[in-house]
Amino acid sequence: MPVATLPAPKVSRRRAHTTARHGGHVSLPFPKPSPxxxxxxxxxxxxxxxxxxxxxxxxGMRVRFHRGIIEIMSISFPHESLKFAIGxxxxxxxxxxEIDYNAWGSTTQRVEGVMGGEPDNSFSFGAELKAQPDLxxxxxxxxxxxxxxxxWSEIKAAEVWIWQNQKLHAFVLSGEGYQPVKTSQVLPGIDLKLIEELAELKPHSKAIREFQQRSVRKE
Structure with a gap:
């Protein structure tokens, strides 16, 4: 399935190229990555x-699997801060x-043998509990x-937001794969640019209050 692409982030990463496997047991052949x-x-x-x-x-690390590739990430405060603020x-x-929602958080999503891992945050919308998140x-x-x-195309996730290079990128699944959009389809009317502007503001309480106040003024 074709998908849109994002510019490469500016932050570098370290690599380890092999896993040690002995009779199904996997050891960690690398030091714990920095946060x-x-x-x-x-x-x-x-x-x-x-x-x-x-x-x-x-x-304190997360693992993701996709079609034979394994990725490990160590959690950091900047990461968790952005995850919390956007959510x-x-x-x-x-x-x-007054929109009903269920907060799925980092609930693991898996398709056996194909993909497995946790989003940073996720939500479904509507009163009924759905089979998987919408966002x-x-x-x-x-x-x-x-x-x-x-x-996320493996489970046909309806909408994906990706924070990268201090920008919030939104993508909606279509018949031609994920397409970048400027407005959310699962939450029509939410101001993505305002979320982007306030996501790094500290303390979090101030960011949320300002988001609420400015959202009301725009309506």
Missing amino acids: GQTVMVGLGDWDSYLNLDQLCEKR RMVTAWCDSH FIEVALSSGGIDKLEF
Whole structure:
């Protein structure tokens, strides 16, 4: 499925190219990456991914698998800060407009043997609990790695937002793959540019209050 592409992030990453596998057991053949860095472990099978996922969860790292490629990321405050701020502005918008939603957060999504991993944040909209989220949010602070749009195309995610290079990029799934858009289809009316402007503002409480106030003024 064709997907849109993003410019490469400005932050570099470290790489490790192999995994050590012995009878299904996977060891970590690299030091824990610095906070926010992505490590490409390289090729691996589904069982390697599942084992690494268990090992890395205890070490504060996340693992993603896509068609034989394994990626590991170490969590950082800037990453978690952006994830929280963007997600909180989504819920603030829904609350002020009486839009029902379910917060899925970083719920793991898997297609056995094909893809597995957690989004940074995710939501479904409407009163009923759906089979999967409508919106997936990614914070990309390190370069390279598994292509996020190709990854989420495996489960036909309706809409994906990617924070990269201090910009919020929104993509909607169509018959021709993911297409960049300036307005959300799953949350019509939400101001993506305002989210982009306020996402890095600290403290978070100030960013959310300003988002709420300015959203009301624009209506």
